[in-house]
Amino acid sequence: MNPEKVIFGFFIVLAATLNFGFYVGDISNPDHHPVYELFFVVVVNLIATILKFGDRTQMGALLLATSLVAVLQLCAASLFWGYVVFISETGMTGAAMASIVSLSGGALMANIISVVLLVIETVMLRR
Amino acid sequence: MDPVFFIIFRRMRQPLLTLLVTYAIAILGLTLIPGQDADGNTWYMSFFHAFYFVSYMATTIGFGEIPYEFSNGQRLWVTFTVYATVVVWIYAIGTLLSLVQNKTFQQAVTEKRFARKIRVLNEPFFLVCGYGVTGSELVRSLIEHKQHAVVIDIDQHRINDLELDALIEAVPGLCADAQPPVHLIQAGLQHELCAGVVAVTNYNEANLKIAITAKMLNPDLQVICRADSHDIEANMASFGTDYIIDPFDTFGARLSTALQAPCMYLLHQWLTGMADQRLNEPVYPPVEGRWVICGYGRFGKAIYNRLQKEEIEIVVVEMTPEITGKPDTAFVQGRGTEAATLIEAGIHSAAGLVAGTDDDANNLSIIATAKEINPDLFTIARKNHNDNEALFDALSCNMVMTPSSIIANKIRALLVVPMLYEFLEMAYFKDDDWACEQVSRISGAISDVVPDIWEVTIDETNAYAVTEMMLRGHEVQLADIQRDRYDPDKPLNAVALLYKGKEGKTLLPSADLVLEEGDRLLFCGQVGIHRSMEWNLQNVNVLEFLVTGTIATQSKLLRLFLK
Numbered sequence: 001m002n003p004e005k006v007i008f009g010f011f012i013v014l015a016a017t018l019n020f021g022f023y024v025g026d027i028s029n030p031d032h033h034p035v036y037e038l039f040f041v042v043v044v045n046l047i048a049t050i051l052k053f054g055d056r057t058q059m060g061a062l063l064l065a066t067s068l069v070a071v072l073q074l075c076a077a078s079l080f081w082g083y084v085v086f087i088s089e090t091g092m093t094g095a096a097m098a099s100i101v102s103l104s105g106g107a108l109m110a111n112i113i114s115v116v117l118l119v120i121e122t123v124m125l126r127r
Numbered sequence: 128m129d130p131v132f133f134i135i136f137r138r139m140r141q142p143l144l145t146l147l148v149t150y151a152i153a154i155l156g157l158t159l160i161p162g163q164d165a166d167g168n169t170w171y172m173s174f175f176h177a178f179y180f181v182s183y184m185a186t187t188i189g190f191g192e193i194p195y196e197f198s199n200g201q202r203l204w205v206t207f208t209v210y211a212t213v214v215v216w217i218y219a220i221g222t223l224l225s226l227v228q229n230k231t232f233q234q235a236v237t238e239k240r241f242a243r244k245i246r247v248l249n250e251p252f253f254l255v256c257g258y259g260v261t262g263s264e265l266v267r268s269l270i271e272h273k274q275h276a277v278v279i280d281i282d283q284h285r286i287n288d289l290e291l292d293a294l295i296e297a298v299p300g301l302c303a304d305a306q307p308p309v310h311l312i313q314a315g316l317q318h319e320l321c322a323g324v325v326a327v328t329n330y331n332e333a334n335l336k337i338a339i340t341a342k343m344l345n346p347d348l349q350v351i352c353r354a355d356s357h358d359i360e361a362n363m364a365s366f367g368t369d370y371i372i373d374p375f376d377t378f379g380a381r382l383s384t385a386l387q388a389p390c391m392y393l394l395h396q397w398l399t400g401m402a403d404q405r406l407n408e409p410v411y412p413p414v415e416g417r418w419v420i421c422g423y424g425r426f427g428k429a430i431y432n433r434l435q436k437e438e439i440e441i442v443v444v445e446m447t448p449e450i451t452g453k454p455d456t457a458f459v460q461g462r463g464t465e466a467a468t469l470i471e472a473g474i475h476s477a478a479g480l481v482a483g484t485d486d487d488a489n490n491l492s493i494i495a496t497a498k499e500i501n502p503d504l505f506t507i508a509r510k511n512h513n514d515n516e517a518l519f520d521a522l523s524c525n526m527v528m529t530p531s532s533i534i535a536n537k538i539r540a541l542l543v544v545p546m547l548y549e550f551l552e553m554a555y556f557k558d559d560d561w562a563c564e565q566v567s568r569i570s571g572a573i574s575d576v577v578p579d580i581w582e583v584t585i586d587e588t589n590a591y592a593v594t595e596m597m598l599r600g601h602e603v604q605l606a607d608i609q610r611d612r613y614d615p616d617k618p619l620n621a622v623a624l625l626y627k628g629k630e631g632k633t634l635l636p637s638a639d640l641v642l643e644e645g646d647r648l649l650f651c652g653q654v655g656i657h658r659s660m661e662w663n664l665q666n667v668n669v670l671e672f673l674v675t676g677t678i679a680t681q682s683k684l685l686r687l688f689l690k
Binding site: 035043051054056 | 135
């Protein structure tokens with residue numbers, strides 16, 4: 001067992017599961033999507049991205065790309081959240097919540113691809 | 128991509144992760160600890176404000192407690208996190224900066240930039256390995272003759288010199304060992320416009336390796352190498368190296384030219400000399416009388432062989448005959464720096480002396496000692512290091528052998544002005560009287576520095592006026608393009624050395640030669656005359672005036688008036 005691989009797999013799966021946790025629920029209901037969950041999704045996704053740095057293989061490059069997509073989407077969601085709550089006059093609305101959740105839904109797609117790639121890589125590994 | 132990029136990224140993981148996790152904890156804590164707003168209500172910091180606060184806290188900018196004054200609970204948390212984040216920030220940024228400054232990383236970035244410069248080269252270029260005295264001389268004359276070069280040298284100082292040398296054109300330079308093929312390939316060995324490789328490093332082995340690599344990877348390439356030993360030469364030749372230049376043998380050959388035909392030697396020196404060099408005085412090495420050769424190494428042997436062919440009496444002085452071997456002729460063991468050895472070798476009645484050891488101090492001492500005993504000696508000194516030039520100048524030897532300039536001059540003749548090499552080869556079949564005649568012709572045309580050498584091709588781009596005059600049905604003679612455009616009766620200070628036309632080559636073409644398209648000419652003349660000749664070659668009005676003696680009116684309106 002390679003401890004590095006355990007940590008690597010752990011964070012990739014955790015990024016996907018947290019993302020899913022944030023995503024589920026009524027899309028326009030702010031009560032179903034706590035801000036703390038989004039915070040952890042962003043942090044864990046960033047950790048997963050950094051862990052994928054410096055891999056020379058084709059698979060490594062693809063994994064990094066999916067993570068970058070997820071981080072991009074989540075950053076957009078967080079910035080939008082901040083904009084809605086503190087800058088725009090409206091405060092959090094159902095419509096704004098819906099767009100934040102759909103952005104995180106995009107990130108979820110990327111995270112799922114990431115997990116699938118991880119599984120494929122593991123399956124292809126022959127002893 | 129170079130593996131070093133991946134290593135750098137991999138090493139960035141640790142600092143980045145530490146930074147990220149510390150930030151996350153600090154932000155999370157701030158959002159969890161209750162504070163009070165201006166009205167005394169319980170208030171929780173939002174992620175937005177927490178991130179803002181941590182961002183300026185960690186970088187020690189410190190804008191203060193916003194949006195409301197902190198509660199004591201918040202202050203306690205900030206006290207912990209301010210130390211944690213500041214320390215982590217410094218650690219992470221420090222590590223990242225040191226990674227970017229990593230030598231291997233920097234080298235990889237430099238190589239990448241260099242490779243890009245090479246890729247976009249769109250004119251033929253020469254790859255020069257070694258930017259010492261020889262290499263820099265060569266690159267300078269290549270650039271001055273509108274050719275291009277790429278340089279590799281193992282020493283960063285020399286590459287810095289390349290950047291500082293005020294060349295007209297930027298020459299890409301790479302600091303790398305030229306022996307591994309990868310660096311030669313980076314420098315454009317397999318580039319389709321690479322015209323040749325010149326290996327003039329200080330190391331025989333490196334030159335050999337470069338020659339082999341170049342011939343193996345790109346067999347059509349012209350390869351010119353410096354070699355200091357016969358083994359290496361034979362090895363290079365077996366790989367098809369086009370020109371192998373041994374400074375000792377080359378000097379030996381020059382010496383026998385000087386012995387047999389002093390004018391020919393002078394002609395050669397003048398035509399191959401580096402730009403702005405003062406004209407050499409003629410030398411007349413004695414053919415009669417005994418010669419003393421001090422040092423029987425590579426140089427001593429080259430001279431020995433040449434002198435023996437001239438049937439000159441030779442005495443060899445050598446300190447370690449067990450290493451260098453003993454010649455068949457008279458031999459004295461010793462260094463030659465002390466008078467006793469020189470007297471034993473018969474310096475009193477000798478005609479010539481060669482100080483040819485591989486130690487400059489010894490060579491200087493030999494010459495000084497010998498001249499004290501016999502001031503009329505003809506002296507030849509071997510100069511091993513260029514730094515000692517002033518010392519050899521002060522000693523006023525008759526001939527000084529400087530390996531770097533011998534090699535540079537020869538390669539210059541080969542690459543920069545290829546027709547000059549053909550001229551010199553043809554000239555060797557002539558006798559010394561012929562050479563003396565040429566020397567006096569050339570000295571009539573030039574001042575006190577070596578002549579400028581240039582080639583002219585008669586075609587539309589290089590001699591538009593000539594082709595245009597031919598189209599108009601005029602005959603253009605060689606004399607026409609060699610006239611002063613302000614005073615047509617006065618010839619320019621230039622001598623036509625070689626003519627290459629459809630019928631073949633002619634040495635010293637006559638003035639009434641009729642030029643045709645495709646002809647090539649080699650000229651030598653005073654520095655600057657080249658530009659005057661360009662006027663005659665390119666400007667139709669000027670050439671028409673020189674050929675017909677009248678200036679045709681160009682403007683149609685004026686022509687109408689003047690009818």
